[in-house]
Amino acid sequence: MIVDPLDEYPIRDYPRNAIRLDLNESPIPPPREVLEEMARELERVNRYPEARLILEARRALAEYSGVDPGMVALTGGGDYGILTLLALFKGRWGRIIVPAYTYSMTPHLARALGMKVSTVPMVEGEWWGIDEDRLFKEARIGGAIFIDSPNNPTGSRLLPARRLVELAEEARGPVVVDEAYYDFEGDSIAGYTESHPNLISLRTLSKAFSLAGMRVGYIIAEESVTRTLRAVAPFPVSRPGLAAVKVLASNPGHVRGLVGMVKAERERLKAAMRGLGLRVYNSRTNFLLVDTPLERPYKVLEEMGVYVKRVPIRETMMRATVGAPRDNDALLSALAKVLS
Numbered sequence: 001m002i003v004d005p006l007d008e009y010p011i012r013d014y015p016r017n018a019i020r021l022d023l024n025e026s027p028i029p030p031p032r033e034v035l036e037e038m039a040r041e042l043e044r045v046n047r048y049p050e051a052r053l054i055l056e057a058r059r060a061l062a063e064y065s066g067v068d069p070g071m072v073a074l075t076g077g078g079d080y081g082i083l084t085l086l087a088l089f090k091g092r093w094g095r096i097i098v099p100a101y102t103y104s105m106t107p108h109l110a111r112a113l114g115m116k117v118s119t120v121p122m123v124e125g126e127w128w129g130i131d132e133d134r135l136f137k138e139a140r141i142g143g144a145i146f147i148d149s150p151n152n153p154t155g156s157r158l159l160p161a162r163r164l165v166e167l168a169e170e171a172r173g174p175v176v177v178d179e180a181y182y183d184f185e186g187d188s189i190a191g192y193t194e195s196h197p198n199l200i201s202l203r204t205l206s207k208a209f210s211l212a213g214m215r216v217g218y219i220i221a222e223e224s225v226t227r228t229l230r231a232v233a234p235f236p237v238s239r240p241g242l243a244a245v246k247v248l249a250s251n252p253g254h255v256r257g258l259v260g261m262v263k264a265e266r267e268r269l270k271a272a273m274r275g276l277g278l279r280v281y282n283s284r285t286n287f288l289l290v291d292t293p294l295e296r297p298y299k300v301l302e303e304m305g306v307y308v309k310r311v312p313i314r315e316t317m318m319r320a321t322v323g324a325p326r327d328n329d330a331l332l333s334a335l336a337k338v339l340s
């Protein structure tokens with residue numbers, strides 16, 4: 001064998017009319033004008049993207065994020081951003097340091113590259129936290145820290161941005177803050193990356209930008225980092241993807257509208273599930289972590305056509321994406337039925 005075997009990510013099919021609350025996607029596609037702009041670029045897919053097209057997308061994201069366009073590197077979704085950073089770190093930092101429960105692809109990709117994975121215990125509560133002393137201790141020893149904040153699957157911000165900056169100041173290696181759910185949260189380390197070259201913000205357009213199927217992400221970091229990222233991946237995003245980024249990031253009305261709807265629905269869903277007697281943790285994201293009296297609630301709900309995600313914390317738990325109001329109603333009535 002010339003490569004090590006690895007388990008594949010479980011990509012699935014869904015029956016018609018399935019209620020899809022398992023992958024933290026946006027329940028609605030981007031608006032028509034974005035789809036039209038993408039279609040225009042489809043007519044030119046025989047050509048690699050020109051510098052202008054790439055720069056316009058980077059500029060729009062830089063403006064959306066309040067940073068200089070030089071500090072932005074595009075990636076083929078968050079996953080490729082993670083993979084690229086890991087590949088660049090591997091030679092110098094043989095290990096990564098992650099929260100005990102985190103986005104599963106991060107430790108999976110690190111192991112695939114032959115890196116060691118160290119985990120930091122988390123603290124269960126209405127808002128989940130992390131063992132800060134342990135995290136700072138590991139940071140001083142060395143390694144590449146990948147911390148998703150807000151965290152998947154708990155939904156909480158593990159540390160405020162200011163504390164993550166202090167972590168970068170004390171760390172011997174890079175500190176990557178996976179801000180996949182930044183748009184729902186607002187608190188970000190992006191503004192500190194210029195003055196802290198080991199601090200990196202990693203983001204995706206798969207959530208609040210409704211572009212999961214396009215595979216677009218970006219990284220904000222000091223220019224020496226983003227220049228290297230652009231050097232190893234000059235064309236990470238397709239022409240339609242670049243067009244979508246430009247229109248959505250420069251007119252963030254769609255994103256703001258979606259975020260507003262999701263947050264209102266999240267609080268409604270949380271209150272209603274608590275009303276059913278479930279333990280629902282607080283969240284700053286587009287999903288909720290829920291503990292139930294059921295064994296494998298994701299299996300029980302799947303039989304009723306409602307798809308939520310298994311979480312590796314306890315078999316009684318599930319992670320439910322906040323969907324459109326009718327999706328959330330379907331989840332609530334399925335839960336009411338099984339719990340009665």
Ligand SMILES: Cc1ncc(COP(=O)(O)O)c(C=O)c1O
Pocket residue numbers: 023024076077078079080103148151152178180181203204205206212215216217
């Ligand atoms: C914390 C976190 N990081 C990264 C990603 C990957 O996103 P993408 O779709 O851009 O690969 C996800 C997706 O669920 C996520 O939850």
